[in-house]
Amino acid sequence: MEKISKTRRKLLALSAAGLFGAISGIGPQARARPDTPYPSRAVKVVIPYLAGGPNDITTRILTQNLSAQWGTPVIVENRPGANGTIGTMAVKNAPPDGYTLLSGATFLVLNPLIEPQPQFKIQDFVPIGSFGTPPNLIVVANDSPWTSLEALVAAGQANPGSLRTPHAGIGSSVHLGISLFLKTANIQALVVPYKGSPPYVIDLLGGRLDFAYLSAQLALPQIQAGKLRALATVSDHRLADLPAIRTLAEIGYPGGVVLPWSGLFALAEVPGDIVDRIRRDIGKALADPTVAQQYRNIYAEIPADPAALPQLVSAEQQRWQKVVQDRLIDDL
């Protein structure tokens, strides 16, 4: 009894402090004193995409848990625009005190490589930890003549340019994935650009597209309802929900595997102990059964080691640098 009321009092005090911090945190003068333990006030996490868009729900699941762990509000702020650059710049221009974090993804590595005048470098940020992200699947409509990826590839190779497939915007994991898959499978296909994935699902179901790279989050409900058919999982392992569907690597196209990922980033100047603290708490959050269930609900895969984000980022950095240098993707 005693203990509960104590924690509650602490919680109340912390959230009051957080509220005060949120109010006073507008100006740059409001910095945490070095002697107070992090976090002593509200933490802001910038999602550089529209609410409801990619990375939004996955980030919110994490921040919800962090907020409960820390007893301070963790405020999600959507700052969409310029494929992640607007939100990223908002974090870059914030004080490096660990109270403004960024929900990052592939764009963080890719934009500096492809923008004519890059606004930020990946070195401006320190990777903290990764969290759940739904992988992509290769799908066809259920009444499609192709029942295996091999048959689809054969048809694509036999009639160059005959297959129609979408991408979800330049630089999206769908765009990168489909481009590299077509290259490694030696298929010439008609790639039709869309703004995000939902609109092309309609054209796929309506028979105007032949196949698509599609996030498991959108694809699995359709697959389970018998509207779409999965031909391959674009991941390094099979999905629990689709145990019979082989991975792209198993089928023989490891070069087409593009794994979307998301991770929390802080400014590079943020003190190391704060980064370590957040990294540890991300690990705790992902081990929480409620969080795990919520990620399962959106078909997101929880990374085996969330703390391995720095290695993941440098691997991605090397991969996309090579792709851009060798002009492996025409539109980049």
Add this chain to the structure above:
Amino acid sequence: MMAPALQDLWKGFGVAFEFHNLIWSFFGVLLGNLIGVMPGMGAMSAISLLLPLTYSLSPIPAILMLAGIFYGSQYGGAIGAILLNLPCHPPHAVTCLDGYPLTLQGRGGAALGITMLSSFFAASMGIVVMIFASPLLVRAALSFGPTEVFSIMLLGLLAGATMSRGPPLKGIAMTALGLLVGTVGTDVNTGVQRFNFGLPELSEKIELIALALGVFGIADFLLNVNRMKTRGDEIRIRMRDMRPSRAELKRSFFPMVRGTLIGMLFGAMPGTGPTITTFVAYALERKVAKDQKRFGHGAIEGVASPEAASHAKTQVDFIPTMSLGIPGDPVMALLLGALLIHGVQPGPQLITEHADLFWGLIASFWVGNILLIILNVPLIGIWVRLLRVPYRYLFPSAILFIAIGVYSMNNSLFEVAEILVCGVAGAILLSLEFPVAPIILGYVLGPTLEENFRRAALLSRGDLMVFIDQPISGLFLGFSALLIATQLLVAWRAGAET
């Protein structure tokens, strides 16, 4: 077919009337209604703000509340447009055209009454369609490809280009300006930045709400700021003017029905926003009217039709979202995300696996809409009294609320600056007697037209005949040709007479 649906609906009402659910639903529509009245503040920011609150709820009350915010926010939107020439939400910008003149004539209360009636009628019809024709509408949604969407939008653009009063040439010029403004941003096909002048903020297009509030509300304010007086002085407010007259009701009926049908058509086309819907509804209403000259001077039809269209579209939008599991716009994407977090699978199986949720939601639409109308009709009198507030208070407070509202969209000051620029540009255009509504029409239709045209042309591998060969598309292109022909004929005759 009919009986089981009614049985399910009955059960749905049982769910919606459970105390817990009813309270959350009421909270949602109330909040939505408030947000609707606030200029610029959208359902989007409210829903994303309240999403964490729903984590501790079970899925049904959570979704009833979030959906309530969404359709509730539609109700308040017309109030600012009609009384203050201030389109709090872009879809209602077109309502300014005839709503505000009605206010100046002292019929603002009546216009609000008609708005509420058409809203309720259209929402109810939308719900009926959801109950009985969902599978049909889903099939329709799947058959609308880029080719069809392009042709329908083209008809909308042609019908709307001359929708404002004044010389048609000025209207067409402003539509062209709107089309140009719409090209600002990232090109979907190539990722190239167009007309962004090196500003990354412009890569995501000019914000629609900034444009709408700028060229309507702010521009009007800027022009009238020298005339510091009470609007209420020039407008007599009498209680008996609050109620729509019998003649007004009669004149509004068919526009309301036509607006509802247009809203349903656009609801079946995911990706076409509500603003396109209301502008097309207005343009069509003006085209079918016997006396087009009344439009722009306070024709009640010009209020009834777009308002009905907006509400029908809102309700019917839920069909592709709920039964296909494919969100039509960002708000719907957010609602689907909320369902997913709660472990509810949106998609084709939703109706069978979560029958209580689906039918409960539909029933709650009705309950919510009834609550909204009960809430709003008595408020009309209070809103109209707003006009008595002296202009020197009204103007700065409206600007403040606009700034807060627009800032809340993307937490960005840049968009607040956008309104100001749009406002100054709008004031210059208005003082040169250019109509501003066609700018918004061009702006919303342009990108949709371009995107779908290029997509259709890509899919057909450059064969433009596809627009004529596809039956639905061909039909609408035929209408477009007919429209141009009659327009030319009228112009030629007018020329011959003088």
